[in-house]
Amino acid sequence: MSLVSTTVKLVLQPTRRDLLRVWAASLAFQSFASCQTRGRERRANVEDGRVVVAFWYAFGDAIRKVLLELVAAFNSSQPRVLVRPVHQGDYFEALAKLRTAIAAGAAPPLSHVVLEVLPYLARAGVLEPLDRYDGARAIPFVPALTQAGAFAAPPGEPLAGIPFNRSTPIAFANGQMLAEAGVAPPATWEELASAASALTRRGPDGETRWGFEVPISWWYWVAMTGQAGGRLVMPDGQVTLGGRAGEDALRFWQRLVRDDRVMRPPPGRDYQAWQSTNDSFLRRRVAMMWSSTAYVRYLEDNASFPVQAAPLPRQSRASVPTGGTMFVILRGAPEEEKQAAWEFVRWMCEREQASTWAARTGYLPVTMPAVDHLVTSGFYARHPNHRVAYDQLANVDPWPWAPELFRIERDVVEPRLEDAVLTGRDAREVLEEARDDARRPA
Numbered sequence: 001m002s003l004v005s006t007t008v009k010l011v012l013q014p015t016r017r018d019l020l021r022v023w024a025a026s027l028a029f030q031s032f033a034s035c036q037t038r039g040r041e042r043r044a045n046v047e048d049g050r051v052v053v054a055f056w057y058a059f060g061d062a063i064r065k066v067l068l069e070l071v072a073a074f075n076s077s078q079p080r081v082l083v084r085p086v087h088q089g090d091y092f093e094a095l096a097k098l099r100t101a102i103a104a105g106a107a108p109p110l111s112h113v114v115l116e117v118l119p120y121l122a123r124a125g126v127l128e129p130l131d132r133y134d135g136a137r138a139i140p141f142v143p144a145l146t147q148a149g150a151f152a153a154p155p156g157e158p159l160a161g162i163p164f165n166r167s168t169p170i171a172f173a174n175g176q177m178l179a180e181a182g183v184a185p186p187a188t189w190e191e192l193a194s195a196a197s198a199l200t201r202r203g204p205d206g207e208t209r210w211g212f213e214v215p216i217s218w219w220y221w222v223a224m225t226g227q228a229g230g231r232l233v234m235p236d237g238q239v240t241l242g243g244r245a246g247e248d249a250l251r252f253w254q255r256l257v258r259d260d261r262v263m264r265p266p267p268g269r270d271y272q273a274w275q276s277t278n279d280s281f282l283r284r285r286v287a288m289m290w291s292s293t294a295y296v297r298y299l300e301d302n303a304s305f306p307v308q309a310a311p312l313p314r315q316s317r318a319s320v321p322t323g324g325t326m327f328v329i330l331r332g333a334p335e336e337e338k339q340a341a342w343e344f345v346r347w348m349c350e351r352e353q354a355s356t357w358a359a360r361t362g363y364l365p366v367t368m369p370a371v372d373h374l375v376t377s378g379f380y381a382r383h384p385n386h387r388v389a390y391d392q393l394a395n396v397d398p399w400p401w402a403p404e405l406f407r408i409e410r411d412v413v414e415p416r417l418e419d420a421v422l423t424g425r426d427a428r429e430v431l432e433e434a435r436d437d438a439r440r441p442a
Contacts (some may be wrong), residue, residue, distance in 0.1 A: 027429045033350070039364055045334035050082040051340040054108035057085055058325075060167075062298065068362045074347050083342040085111075091325065102126050102332065109333035110341035112164045112325040114148060116399065121328065122160040123403040127140045128329040129158040135164070139349050140368045144393040150322045153401035162325025162345050163366040167293040168320040168392055169351045171313070175306035179289040184287075185310035189227070189252055192288075192313045196262035199287035210264040212256065214290035215273035216418045218409045219323055223290075223312055224249035226397045227370055228320025231407075233400035239438045240402065241413065248315070250420055251429040257421050266418050292323065293389035296362035300385065309385035311392045318395040329386040350424045359383075364390060369386075 024311035045052040051189060064087065070082050087092035101107040106323045113121065121127050130136045132394030136159055143149045145163040173185055178258055181199055186192040203209075212338050214220050222232065232247025242249065256263035278295060280286040282303055290312065291299075299307045312320055327345045347353060354370035357363060359379055365371045371390065374380050380387040399405065410432050420430045 016173075023035070040333075042109045042334045044334040046336075049081060050080060051336050053081060053083045053110055053337055053341045053344060053422075054100065055083050055085045055341070055344070056088045056094060056108045056111040058088055058091045058112070060087075060090075063165075063294075063361050066357065070348065070353055070357065071344075073353075075307075076346055077347070078343075081343050083344050099427055102330070104330055107330035107332050108343065109337035110329055112327050113161070114325055114406075115323060116409055118147070118161050118326055119151065119401045120330070120403045120406050122158070126331055127160045128331045128333075128338055129160065130157045130162065130329065130342070133339075133346075135346060136342075136387070139346070140373065141349075141366055142364070142368060142393065143324060144396040145364060145366050147326065149396070151401045152398045157401060161328050162349065164325050164327045165294065165361070165363040166324040166366055167363055168298075168319075168322055168389065168396065169220055169290055169312055169393060170293045170316040170389055171288065171290055171310045172281065172295075172299060173288045173308045173310065174186075174281070174284065174286075174303075175308040177284075177305075178308065180289075185308065187311075188313050188315045189315050193256060193260060196256065196288065197260060208264075209284065210280070210286045211262040211289045212223055213264040213277050213286040214253075215267040215277055216421050217254065218271060218414045218417070219321060220290055221249055221413070221417055222244070223254075223319060224252065224315070225335045226321070227312065227317060229316040231397070231400075232405075233402055237402075239402075239404075239408065239435060241408075241435050241438065246431050250417065250430065254420050255422060255428065258424055266421060293364060294324065294362050296383075296385050296389055297360065298362060300383075307385060309388040311388065311395065319397045320398055321393050321399060322393075339387065355379075358386070362386070362389070364393070391400060404438070412437045422435040 006316070047055075048376055055071070057067060061098045068085060071085050072402070075082055086108070088097050094111070094115065095117060096186055096337050098107065098111055099115070108124070124433075145166045147153065147159060147161050171185060177199055178185070183195045183198050186195045191213065199209075200210035201209040225242035227243070228245035228318060229242070230242030231425045232241055250432035257265055264280065267273055267280075274291065277286070277289050278291060278299065281289045282299070284305070296309060311318065329341050333341070348357070349367055351367065354365055354367045357372040358365035358370060359374065365374060372384070380390075416430050419425065420427060
């Protein structure tokens with residue numbers, strides 16, 4: 001494709017990142033007061049005596065099937081509330097649609113949003129504070145997966161989100177390839193480089209079986225920055241992007257891709273990269289990879305070899321961020337619909353539903369009763385990879401409660417990571433540029 005045609009395509013078809021930039025800017029300037037007024041004027045949607053709750057979600061394939069079955073079970077369990085799930089694409093497409101609905105005063109009562117955007121939405125005033133809802137603070141959540149556990153929030157921050165599909169990055173390996181090469185799951189970065197070298201095979205036909213692959217993505221870079229001892233934002237609010245640790249993380253990727261040539265070069269961006277990595281692993285083109293705990297069940301069900309999960313390797317310490325989404329109730333929705341939405345959210349947090357969701361999808365169990373059930377039922381004994389994912393919560397580093405966090409991820413850091421790995425640009429120069437950009441007002 002020529003440069004001209006590429007330019008035309010970009011103009012005519014804005015990227016997901018372009019849409020989200022517009023979304024963030026427009027939400028920042030909209031008048032939330034008008035949304036509140038429109039919300040009060042809206043009447044609750046009632047059908048046959050039941051309050052209808054539109055629930056916007058962003059899952060596909062097997063996970064969507066599990067969710068829809070749970071929604072159907074809830075609808076059958078009581079006569080007061082009818083939850084109507086509406087698929088809105090992936091996380092980022094769903095966010096763009098949610099922005100439009102908020103601006104129009106037509107937001108659904110219930111949605112779930114990617115974790116890093118929660119501080120921004122809370123600061124914008126578009127989320128319903130959940131403290132006033134019955135039992136919201138009493139649900140026995142796994143501490144690392146709550147709002148307080150996922151974020152280093154200032155004291156007194158209202159409860160804005162309830163954990164739903166929660167995850168961490170995790171390492172996966174082809175157990176057969178590890179055994180044949182006499183390689184153990186690496187526990188350090190240097191062990192990862194050595195294992196990837198031992199597992200890389202270059203065929204005479206030019207085909208390569210790579211030792212390692214990970215999407216060149218913000219989430220995994222944040223994990224590595226923490227492993228190297230860094231933090232994105234200092235307690236005083238200074239955006240450091242990990243300082244030297246963030247640079248070391250980027251240099252390590254550059255080394256594996258460009259120098260050692262044991263890591264598959266970046267295959268794409270956003271969820272294209274994630275799916276490509278999973279596909280390469282399942283097709284035996286990659287021996288080890290990093291992905292999300294959310295894919296544990298998917299990989300086990302589709303691999304023709306034993307899948308072996310392990311914690312992410314460390315540099316100076318163990319560290320992972322949490323990921324996934326939180327349930328949120330939109331402030332502008334009619335009061336009856338918000339109350340009905342909370343009834344469904346609370347039901348999803350009960351032991352049976354929370355443990356079923358975790359066991360059938362690979363996402364983490366969000367409550368302690370669900371964890372206990374997975375232990376006592378023998379599920380973790382039969383599925384040790386799921387237990388690895390849960391145990392890794394001991395190494396969680398919380399996100400900063402920073403309204404700019406999502407913009408920094410999508411506009412500042414993410415585009416620069418792939419460019420730096422592919423071109424070999426100096427890591428310090430790249431991240432100094434990113435830090436300057438992150439400190440500028442949106």
